[in-house]
Amino acid sequence: MRRREYLNRLEALLAALPEQERQDAMNYYEDYFDAAGLDKEQQTMEELGSPEQVAQKILEGAGLNAAVALPAAGNPDRRLFFGVIFGVVVLALLLLVVALGAGLVTGQSSGKSITPPAAGSLPAEPSGTAEGPLPTASSEPAASEEGNGLYPMQGQKNTLSMEVQEGTLIVEQDPSLTQMEVRTEDLQPGRFTVEQKTDGYAIRYTGSNHEEGKNPRIEVTLPADAGLETLDIQMAVGRVTLGDLQAEDISVEVQTGTLKAGVLTASEVTVDNLLGQVDIDRIAGAEGVELSCEVGTLQAELEGGASQYAVDSTCNTGALQIDGQPVPVGSYQKNGDQPRKIQVEIGTGKGEITFQS
Amino acid sequence: MGFTTSAALLDGIVLAVVSREAQGTYGYRITQEIKQVLDVSESTLYPVLRRLQKDGCLSVYDQPCNGRNRRYYQVTEKGRTQLEECRRTWQAYTRAVNSLLGGEQP
Structure with a gap:
């Protein structure tokens, strides 16, 4: 998975959030990848955990019941x-x-x-x-x-x-x-x-x-x-x-x-x-x-x-x-x-x- | 064996790290600075920043960096008050725990 796919997947998983909050979260993680640098994309994804895990944290933080399905890859x-x-x-x-x-x-x-x-x-x-x-x-x-x-x-x-x-x-x-x-x-x-x-x-x-x-x-x-x-x-x-x-x-x-x-x-x-x-x-x-x-x-x-x-x-x-x-x-x-x-x-x-x- | 970092403690830690930079600092950097000292998962910090922002303890501004905007966080007056409060609570707590667990003589 590349950065773009990772972020797209994260965005899809945040569909339950209001537009503004989702946008803020996406901006944060775009920033995050940018700051980590191009050569650290893979490492950053590993450190962050799966998009499902990240989404779960965000949804919990927003007070939403996070029922994020873990991937059945x-x-x-x-x-x-x-x-x-x-x-x-x-x-x-x-x-x-x-x-x-x-x-x-x-x-x-x-x-x-x-x-x-x-x-x-x-x-x-x-x-x-x-x-x-x-x-x-x-x-x-x-x-x-x-x-x-x-x-x-x-x-x-x-x-x-x-x-x-x-x-x-x-x-x-x-x-x-x-x-x-x-x-x-x-x-x-x-x-x-x-x-x-x-x-x-x-x-x-x-x-x-x-x-x-x-x-x-x-x-x-x-x-x-x-x-x-x-x-x-x-x-x-x-x-x-x-x-x-x-x-x-x-x-x-x-x-x-x-x-x-x-x-x-x-x-x-x-x-x-x-x-x-x-x-x-x-x-x-x-x-x-x-x-x-x-x-x-x-x-x-x-x-x-x-x-x-x-x-x-x-x-x-x-x-x-x-x-x-x-x-x-x-x-x-x-x-x-x-x-x-x-x-x-x-x-x-x-x-x-x-x-x- | 590890001790969990409670939400209130994490709030205090984030406030402390952000308050070190007068001009504000950004998500990745905050995460890296905390990670150097504590074993927290990267993905826990966004909700914390978001909550502190919502509560008015952090303010944000965007600044262009490499062709897009990077979001910077700064501690507000309210955030400073909360940080002080958190520090006091933490010191009282660590003193109490140390007196029992730390092997110090009362």
């Missing part, structure tokens, strides 16, 4: 049991697909559907990946949210598409992971799928329970060598937070809501926002950038200097600044001979494009 009966359950679910799904005239599976028909387990059961093991380790969550009482688990990434030309009706979507990359990790919270049951394609995954959430006071949240953490060719995110209403991510092609569409991104490294970056706020720390390595914001604000920094980019902008009644200079309303072009292209469209909102140097 690699229990073969358990694997078999969930294997059977999984088989039954897949079979039922196949029948359903046949019954509906295969209309359910969009996109590649060769894609396998990974059925999210029902609430209260355990994470689905992605099919056809028997060589991958089981999700470490296999005995986690707290990991009952659907879709939670680890999904292996194969090959170097993966496509990851995410379509979210509403909620918060967080996509990050973590060098210590070897598989994609999905975690969900507060989702409307039965509306979340992680579908395995021949070249990646399609993650979809079609729920809409925001009005019930729920805060649906999907967190996807990618391994460092995810080998992404395409990362395609579509959010209807909500918030998208991206860490530092790399792919050949990154495309994000947020109809209503906010997009916050760290450093996006890709040769093509497309961001489309109808109403809301877009904030991108930096776009690096891009040959082509397309940013559009109809109503709202857009702010992005591009790698390199302004003179390296051919600019093609359209600004209707809004305001657009590129490299500190206001851009005339209407259609505007500059540096047409540069190989790197940036295309900006601003409706009635405000846009600001800055450059690293």
Whole structure:
């Protein structure tokens, strides 16, 4: 177990704590590992004891009755049991697909559907990946949210598409992971799928329970060598937070809501926002950038200097600044001979494009 | 054979260790300092810090360190009073135990 897995497991075990307290505890142990130093990760984990032991202490301290199950690591009966359950679910799904005239599976028909387990059961093991380790969550009482688990990434030309009706979507990359990790919270049951394609995954959430006071949240953490060719995110209403991510092609569409991104490294970056706020720390390595914001604000920094980019902008009644200079309303072009292209469209909102140097 | 460190005693020990640093100190360091002297399990200290913080004996602040915030703990006025109280109790207790167990002549 690595630090990240250790902490993820601890966090899952603390599910019973109020958000703030859980966050405090997680910050403490993140700090703790940081202070111990990278070379002492293993030793620190040994000294702290298992995540179950740590969680038990925290829960007791918070006055909660700590009923933390000790791990039944690699229990073969358990694997078999969930294997059977999984088989039954897949079979039922196949029948359903046949019954509906295969209309359910969009996109590649060769894609396998990974059925999210029902609430209260355990994470689905992605099919056809028997060589991958089981999700470490296999005995986690707290990991009952659907879709939670680890999904292996194969090959170097993966496509990851995410379509979210509403909620918060967080996509990050973590060098210590070897598989994609999905975690969900507060989702409307039965509306979340992680579908395995021949070249990646399609993650979809079609729920809409925001009005019930729920805060649906999907967190996807990618391994460092995810080998992404395409990362395609579509959010209807909500918030998208991206860490530092790399792919050949990154495309994000947020109809209503906010997009916050760290450093996006890709040769093509497309961001489309109808109403809301877009904030991108930096776009690096891009040959082509397309940013559009109809109503709202857009702010992005591009790698390199302004003179390296051919600019093609359209600004209707809004305001657009590129490299500190206001851009005339209407259609505007500059540096047409540069190989790197940036295309900006601003409706009635405000846009600001800055450059690293 | 060992003696268990009671919760009240652990509170006092943590307060004493934190109070040594005027600028405050952080979880890992507190743990290491206590561990050099006493055999306590690493995972017992977070609940203690959390409780002392809740009771107003410790205050916290975050300070950036290597790209993220590190949480520092400082003893408050209330914490100081409690530490003094704990010291008095402990001294009275050790005197009493020593008089019976320590082989000292009364």
